[in-house]
Amino acid sequence: MDRFGIEEIFAAQGTADRKEAAVETFIQGSTGLFLSGGAVGRAFSGLFPSPAGAAVQVLLLLLLFYAGIRFQKHRAGRSTDRAMLEHSGCAVFDYRVPEKTVRLSEGAMKLCGLPRAVRNIPELLDSGIIHPDGASRLACVGRKALNGARAQGVLRVRGASGEYRWFRITLTPFGKKRGRPEDLFGVLQDxxxxxxxxxxCRRERKYRKAILGSSLASFEANFTLGRYYGGGKPMPGLPSEDGLDYSGVIGQFAGQSVFSEDREEFLRRFSLESVINQFIQGETKITMECRLCGKDGSCLWVLFTVSLIEDTHDVWGIAYVKNIDSQKRRELSLREKAERDSLSGLYNKGMTESLISEFLENQAGGIHALLILDVDNFKRINDTKGHQAGDSVLARISGILRRIFRSADIVGRIGGDEFLVLLKDIGSSEIAARKAREVCRTLCVCVGPEEREFCSVSVGIAMYPQHGTCFSELYRKADTALYQAKYSGKNRYVLYEESSSPQFWDHSAGP
Structure with a gap:
């Protein structure tokens, strides 16, 4: 029975005016404004002249006294709760429903940069103190609390610094009047x-789902403990068991599945020690494009990726393998066309010079030789037999050069009839000279007897580091040696020497 059934009792007595005054007295007394026995007696005097009415009056007085005690305890409890909440880092406030006024505690004032009392609530909300994406959520929480139920929601609130932070707002209704609360007690918790x-976590799950959905294989690893967990997509070489030794698994996978030319770099990037070091240096993702070998000998280009996160002081990672074979082969084809000379199939001038320069810049030792080859009397071939015949000669010479030199050497066509070769790690200038002699002999014999006089070559040689350590210096000295070979009769090679005596550095290609 609402308000202890007071309205029902007064309806039976039929004294509406005095009933309203007594109820008002009761409400005021129950909120602790006054509990004076005289005030209560005066309010109820004359309402119940009969003995039965006197009994009702006594009952009402007892109920009123009990309600006052309850309210005092409740108010004391709220004060204690408020202090505890403030002490725990929460900010509290009161919203007086009739006045539509918010009263803030000291903590709430410092948090939001607002005065103690705020009366224009719509203007406050329009100022952006609540992030726009939380406006509807706040309205929902407010409606629920005004309907008499405790309500909670999480939204972003702008602090005194202007930065938005996430807060859990809790509204608890108090003091109902005419079916609606008069007061909402609010708590803001960061x-x-x-x-x-x-x-x-939600973004990570979404990202992981998207990535793993298109991957060939995946696994997780605790790099701090060196443990492998194969709960993702399995593939040959990557076991499905959990708790295995990471180094053992990755080493076996590299040995069985990674292409031999990519294996060393793969182990360098994804070894346990390397992953930990890269994480310490701030890396959160380690990637490598490499080739995986099938049982039938075929190769598949893949992107091997390890994404790193720190979880409870351990470094964890999720690894996945993505098929990039089609796009990688297209990329290599386009690169091949951009890097290669269309007639000879060798590297073009720009790529040849770039590759040699890059190689020399990264050298800390070793002996290498730079050779410049020039076809003798090539202009006469073009003039007497036509450019088509000249192109045919260049194509045949290019094929011979590919067979003579190793795959690790750099061979390119840098001009109409001029070729450039870097012999890597040859050991001595004598070996470079023997290779140059082989070139001169082979080219004279292989292009055909009727064209023999036109198809010999002259070669100039410069040695690294004896004659220089950069491309431009070696090229200049090899070109000087080539000029000497031409000057000395062609069809020969010359090893550059600081001496200017032709007899010392001129070497015939003949036996």
């Missing part, structure tokens, strides 16, 4: 760290 962790 949950930014928790919310951001939740959002990161």
């Amino acid at each position: 949950v930014t760290a928790q919310k951001e962790a939740e959002l990161n």
